[in-house]
Amino acid sequence: MEKSIDTRELSPLVTAYIGDAYFHLYVRTRLLQITKKIDKLHDLSAKIVSATFQADAYKKIEKYLTEDEKDIFRRGRNAKSHAPRVATVQEYHASTGFEALLGELYLKNNLARLDEICELVLTEEKIL
Numbered sequence: 024m025e026k027s028i029d030t031r032e033l034s035p036l037v038t039a040y041i042g043d044a045y046f047h048l049y050v051r052t053r054l055l056q057i058t059k060k061i062d063k064l065h066d067l068s069a070k071i072v073s074a075t076f077q078a079d080a081y082k083k084i085e086k087y088l089t090e091d092e093k094d095i096f097r098r099g100r101n102a103k104s105h106a107p108r109v110a111t112v113q114e115y116h117a118s119t120g121f122e123a124l125l126g127e128l129y130l131k132n133n134l135a136r137l138d139e140i141c142e143l144v145l146t147e148e149k150i151l
Contacts (some may be wrong), residue, residue, distance in 0.1 A: 099123025
């Protein structure tokens with residue numbers, strides 16, 4: 024991605040949409056260090072990208088975030104969205120906030136920080 028996008032013009036749900044896509048690809052790529060078996064890759068990635076996992080992961084990495092990053096999370100968490108299917112409402116909103124943070128970093132082309140946060144999630148959760 025060459026140019027950053029002005030995220031002030033976007034809904035936090037849009038940045039969460041981008042963050043979700045980024046996190047899915049990031050996780051799937053990093054899991055190749057653990058296994059090359061498709062069924063195992065699928066099972067692990069489905070667990071990691073779940074709302075429940077992301078909500079828990081955010082709690083563990085929050086201490087590493089800047090105040091601006093925490094504000095982005097809060098805007099995403101507080102955005103009005105549809106009801107969750109398999110997570111609690113709180114977990115779903117927290118995961119939306121987490122994904123909004125990732126999406127905003129991606130759209131602002133802050134890829135080094137984006138990578139750092141994704142790595143924190145995997146190390147704090149003892150995935151890698």
